[in-house]
Amino acid sequence: MSTDYSDLQRRMEGAINAFKHDLASLRTGRASSNLLDPIHVQAYGSSMPLNQVATVSVPEPRMISVSVWDKSMVGAVDRAIRESNLGFNPIVDGTNLRIPLPELNEQRRKELVKIAHTYAENAKVATRHVRRDGMDALKKAEKDGDISQDDQRVQSDKVQKLTDDTISQIDSLLAGKEAEIMQV
Known part of the structure; x- marks a missing residue:
């Protein structure tokens, strides 16, 4: 034994x-797609993780880009990000949301x-x-x-x-x- x-x-x-x-999930001043992992969006009558309604990418070191698949979901995604207490202010551009990361x-x-x-x-x-x-x-x-x-x-x-x-x-x-x- x-x-x-x-x-x-x-x-x-x-x-x-x-x-x-x-x-x-900790924000270090550098953008990471993981920063948005905790966010859930009210979509189609239920709460879904953000990555199930949009593609999250990092085009620049201080910018996160969220590309929403369904045009009708843009408002819900924007609201979910703003209400997440992560301190993000998305800029809506059609079906894309750009999230600039402020200096810490x-x-x-x-x-x-x-x-x-x-x-x-x-x-x-x-x-x-x-x-x-x-x-x-x-x-x-x-x-x-x-x-x-x-x-x-x-x-x-x-x-x-x-x-x-x-x-x-x-x-x-x-x-x-x-x-x-x-x-x-």
Whole structure:
């Protein structure tokens, strides 16, 4: 009996991937099509993700372009973007909406860094939960007599190393995002 390291590793990688997704939604002054991911549009009697009623592209570093497929949906898309609390002001041009990204001021940059730190902490907590599950399984296996005390110690060290590696990966992703946000 031994702990399933591939499962622990998969779950820790899941925490990292969720963290990467959270970071992608943070606005850094550079345009990204991911910035509009949280927006839902009231379309055809239901709430739909923006990417199901329009094509989102980034033609310039500080501009997002939204090309609405159905002409009758332009107003709803414009309204959804304005009401999203993301601070965007779309310019309507036929079935296209151009969204210029304003420069980030110092205060807003610091707020974004705080948000990034919150996301990082959430990812670390998720990682520690996975470690705890692994350690509990090892203790139970030793108690049940499935593994010796020495094996339990060796495997616990492996689980801890996996945790440390994951947390350092989260820290380096955070440092990169922080540098990107603070870059003027």
